[in-house]
Amino acid sequence: MAASVRVRKDDQVVVICGRDAGKQGKVLSVDPDKGKVVVEKIHMIKRHTKPSARNQQGGILEYEAPIQISNVMVVCSSCAKGTRVGIKVLADGRKMRVxxxxxESVDSK
Ligand SMILES: [Zn+2]
Structure with a gap:
């Protein structure tokens, strides 16, 4: 696993570049292989759909598109800012993201 992937599902993150820069949202999913994350209400994409069996009305569907992990930073609840995340090894060998x-720990308690 790449060492740079320090974003996890349910983290609060801030977008640092692109058209959603400065916006915050919750991580819905992480794809470490592709280096992408899906963040709630970030990088919304509209897709026009034709009526189908699943969606009888058709119309415009909005959903979150994956963005590069390197374009987001984890938000520290203590600083209330996007931050780089370090790894601290605890006395019992567990790793904590700080x-x-x-x-301060940025892991959800
Ligand atoms: Zn902090």
Whole structure:
């Protein structure tokens, strides 16, 4: 697994570039192989659909498109800002993700 993938499902992240820069959202899914994440309400894509058996009305469907993991930063709940995430190894060998600004854990408790 790539060391840079430190974003996990349910993390709060901030987008750092692209048209949604500055927006925050919750991570809905992570695809480490492709290096992409899907973030709630970020990078919404509209798809026009024709009426079908599944969607009888057709129309415009909006959904989140995956974005590059490198375009988001985990938001530290202590700093309330996007931060780089470090890994701290605890005395019992468990690894904890920590904020590089304040050293607080960014793992959901
Ligand atoms: Zn912090």
């Amino acid at each position: 904020c590089r600004r304040c050293g």
